[in-house]
Amino acid sequence: MKNAVLAALVVTLCAAFPLAAAPTIAASGIKNNASYVNPAFPNGSIAQGSLFAIFGSGLGPDQIQYASNFPIPTNLSGTTVNVTVNGTTLSCPIIFTLASQVAAILPSTTPLGTGTVVVSYNGTAGSAAPITVVAHSLGLFSVNQQGTGPGIVQDGSGKQNGTSNAFAPGQTVVFWGTGLGPISGSDAAQPTQTNMQGAGLTVTATVGGKPATVVYAGRSLDAADDQINVQLPAGVTGCYVPVYFTVAGSSGAAVTSNIVSISIAASGTTCTDASAPPGLINGTGYKLGSVGLSRFVTNLSVAGQNITSTTDGGAASFFSYTPTYLTTGNFAYYDTIVGTCTVTQLITATGGNTNLPTGLDAGPVINITGPNGVKQLTKTGTTPGSYSASLGTSTSVPGVPSTPLYLDPGTYTLDNGSGGADVGPFKLTITVPPTFNWTNQTITTVDRTQPLTITWTGGDPNSLVFVAGSSMVSNSVFASFVCYGKDSDLSLTVPPAILSLLPASGTISGTASGGLEVYTYNTTTGTAPGLDLLTGSDSSGFVKNGVAYK
Numbered sequence: 001m002k003n004a005v006l007a008a009l010v011v012t013l014c015a016a017f018p019l020a021a022a023p024t025i026a027a028s029g030i031k032n033n034a035s036y037v038n039p040a041f042p043n044g045s046i047a048q049g050s051l052f053a054i055f056g057s058g059l060g061p062d063q064i065q066y067a068s069n070f071p072i073p074t075n076l077s078g079t080t081v082n083v084t085v086n087g088t089t090l091s092c093p094i095i096f097t098l099a100s101q102v103a104a105i106l107p108s109t110t111p112l113g114t115g116t117v118v119v120s121y122n123g124t125a126g127s128a129a130p131i132t133v134v135a136h137s138l139g140l141f142s143v144n145q146q147g148t149g150p151g152i153v154q155d156g157s158g159k160q161n162g163t164s165n166a167f168a169p170g171q172t173v174v175f176w177g178t179g180l181g182p183i184s185g186s187d188a189a190q191p192t193q194t195n196m197q198g199a200g201l202t203v204t205a206t207v208g209g210k211p212a213t214v215v216y217a218g219r220s221l222d223a224a225d226d227q228i229n230v231q232l233p234a235g236v237t238g239c240y241v242p243v244y245f246t247v248a249g250s251s252g253a254a255v256t257s258n259i260v261s262i263s264i265a266a267s268g269t270t271c272t273d274a275s276a277p278p279g280l281i282n283g284t285g286y287k288l289g290s291v292g293l294s295r296f297v298t299n300l301s302v303a304g305q306n307i308t309s310t311t312d313g314g315a316a317s318f319f320s321y322t323p324t325y326l327t328t329g330n331f332a333y334y335d336t337i338v339g340t341c342t343v344t345q346l347i348t349a350t351g352g353n354t355n356l357p358t359g360l361d362a363g364p365v366i367n368i369t370g371p372n373g374v375k376q377l378t379k380t381g382t383t384p385g386s387y388s389a390s391l392g393t394s395t396s397v398p399g400v401p402s403t404p405l406y407l408d409p410g411t412y413t414l415d416n417g418s419g420g421a422d423v424g425p426f427k428l429t430i431t432v433p434p435t436f437n438w439t440n441q442t443i444t445t446v447d448r449t450q451p452l453t454i455t456w457t458g459g460d461p462n463s464l465v466f467v468a469g470s471s472m473v474s475n476s477v478f479a480s481f482v483c484y485g486k487d488s489d490l491s492l493t494v495p496p497a498i499l500s501l502l503p504a505s506g507t508i509s510g511t512a513s514g515g516l517e518v519y520t521y522n523t524t525t526g527t528a529p530g531l532d533l534l535t536g537s538d539s540s541g542f543v544k545n546g547v548a549y550k
Contacts, residue, residue: 359385
């Protein structure tokens with residue numbers, strides 16, 4: 001009878017006070033706490049001794065709680081984190097805990113390899129989530145806390161870099177990150193500043209496409225926080241200059257960090273960038289219009305047959321961007337500097353900034369007048385701001401009709417008539433250059449550990465050439481790169497550090513899910529009532545699908 005009463009009491013109490021749900025780690029929810037690179041990418045593994053983030057639900061209290069003193073505790077407000085690799089289980093020091101996110105330090109003594117992470121809260125353990133532990137995988141902190149765009153970069157006095165506090169070529173500055181590698185002491189204690197550069201570790205810096213001298217690479221005075229002191233190279237300036245690091249130990253392949261940007265000015269503390277509207281530079285927001293013409297030759301191998309299509313197209317966009325657009329979501333703007341490359345890593349090909357710009361009405365159509373007559377770009381979608389049209393197609397696909405091509409070399413005038421509700425009348429002239437030709441487009445496989453050299457002829461010697469590539473895994477994990485060169489150079493080499501950030505290609509219907517694009521790009525600028533900047537562009541080049549990144 002006594003046991004029956006106790007059993008009834010337990011049932012009643014459980015009904016009145018339901019047990020808390022076990023902690024749940026989200027899919028792909030374990031990431032470097034600076035870069036936030038997804039673990040599906042080559043630089044997404046977690047380094048020994050680094051700060052890593054765990055995303056999920058029920059991981060900790062509703063209000064964020066921080067560790068306030070050294071040593072960093074392994075139980076913070078009821079949250080514990082255990083990592084198990086190769087049969088060894090270790091407790092992780094915890095920097096902060098919250099129901100949706102935990103920041104912890106992966107012990108430097110964690111074995112290398114694949115394993116699991118388990119989060120417990122108030123004694124209730126959640127399910128194990130996978131983790132891959134490596135010796136080195138540097139992530140760089142950024143202003144938007146997403147690992148993209150302007151980096152957390154400071155001068156010797158601790159002042160943060162920015163467009164109105166640009167640093168100078170030759171100046172030594174500090175980049176902040178986590179993941180340089182393990183230390184010999186306790187990860188929970190305040191670390192000793194020791195230069196890891198050269199002591200079994202090689203850290204290289206690339207700033208604006210040029211090598212920069214790494215003066216110091218090691219722990220800061222904060223647990224698991226790394227600082228890399230870099231002397232900026234000469235001859236590089238801009239408001240959003242791309243920067244990345246590669247880290248190599250005594251064994252294993254070098255790992256490239258995420259890419260962030262830095263503002264560099266030749267003189268003074270305010271950077272300049274003629275290609276960017278002032279509102280982007282000074283953070284006040286901006287209204288941008290762009291009109292572009294393009295001719296692309298697309299090559300695709302399907303079932304052993306080569307299919308070629310040439311498409312002439314036109315597009316225009318008119319949008320208003322808020323001051324916070326650059327520093328939210330995973331959008332990032334980088335200067336177009338000859339010799340530089342940038343990489344975008346997405347978990348779905350449709351990723352983007354959730355703080356979307358507002359479309360501007362520029363009138364009912366955009367008129368194009370050129371050597372082959374008059375064409376029009378018409379509105380697309382139900383909201384204002386976007387215009388497009390197919391201007392001609394020639395294809396070798398059986399049964400698909402061709403239409404006359406339109407964009408022969410020559411001068412084209414674009415206008416919007418009397419304008420629209422938001423953008424007044426404008427007239428812009430675009431020159432389509434002589435024929436551009438990608439001369440080694442027989443490439444079918446890209447070795448991501450070796451330099452990739454692209455060659456071309458033709459085009460406008462004064463124009464830019466863009467070399468872009470992409471690789472996709474299982475139609476979900478997607479990464480792309482773009483590098484900038486001069487047409488007159490007739491070649492461009494993509495460094496392995498950039499290629500290494502792309503995943504190995506999967507296949508779709510038996511065809512490798514990677515691609516390459518090589519095209520010449522010319523720009524011009526104009527003015528229009530209601531816009532801070534109006535740009536016109538012509539691009540002409542080649543797209544090759546079915547390229548395998550190995």
